[in-house]
Amino acid sequence: MNKNIVIKSMAALAILTSVTGINAAVVDETQQIANAEKNVTQVKDTNVFPYNGVVSFKDATGFVIGKNTIITNKHVSKDYKVGDRITAHPNGDKGNGGIYKIKNISDYPGNEDISVMNVEENAVERGANGYNFNENVQAFKFAKDAKVNDKIKVIGYPLPAQNTFKQFESTGTVKSIKDNNLNFDAYIEPGNSGSPVLNSNNEVVGVVYGGIGKIGSEYNGAVYFTPQIKEFIQKHIEQ
The missing domain is CATH 2.40.10.10 (Trypsin-like serine proteases)
Structure with missing residues (x-):
């Protein structure tokens, strides 16, 4: 066997072994960097509002x-x-x-x-x-309305099994509103369905229903809370 191939193979094995030896620390750090690029942070204390x-x-x-x-x-x-x-x-x-x-x-x-x-x-x-x-728990209040370019956040449980039910928060802006649909660019993944879309006052403007899991996507969607939808919700809140 070519000596160079043996050396390169051993080097590759050494790199692979060292990554495994570093355990979850490197993987966790890599994930944190990736999340930072997406404006996603892991919530540290879920016992406080919001x-x-x-x-x-x-x-x-x-x-x-x-x-x-x-x-x-x-x-x-x-x-x-x-x-x-x-x-x-x-x-x-x-x-x-x-x-x-x-x-x-x-x-x-x-x-x-x-x-x-x-x-x-x-x-x-x-x-x-x-x-x-x-x-x-602490209940959210309805926002009066929302406008294009408003800053928003999404809080939820993306990939809940994979992330062992850790809570995450992502931030972005409202990109468009039409009728009962609100589009935003905060990063979301499977598991974020049902997450609240909150304004800068932590008031809810809508509920996430889907997205494409792509950084900067303007096609992530939420049901926008119009007066008609708010009325339906109010009727079903327990008194």
Whole structure:
């Protein structure tokens, strides 16, 4: 065998072994750099607002909009039934706000991809602040409106299984608004469906329904909260 080939092969093996030996540190650092380029940050403490207003499904996101009430997408809720469970603002192995059973599901009657769920007030598994749902979360308020070029953020659970249900926040701007549709350029991935789109005051302007997972994409979409949609949601908030 050619001596140069042997040397190069051994060098390649050494590099591969050293990467493995560095363990998760290098991989984690690489991921952090990649996330920084996308304006994505991992949330450190999900027990404070606005992060404690976000909930997790097994493969998607939702958020709290009132007493025992959360919002997500129809394409998320179709895979759930009364008695299934959601988790309030988990963050990997750092605890969460409790696990709660779904008691009602109300899909928006139009074409818009939005669904309202009501959950049992008492937890199946307690959160940091006890068994009461409303003591473990903080509900978002509606924004009056949104405009093109407004700064926004998206909070949710991208690739939840892969990321071990860690919560992430991405930032961007509103690119267009037409009727009940809002397009934005904050980076999102599978699992962000149902995430809140928040303005600079942490008021909710819409709910994420899909995107193309590309940096700088202007085609990430959310259901924009028009007066008609807000009225539907208000009717389904538990009193």
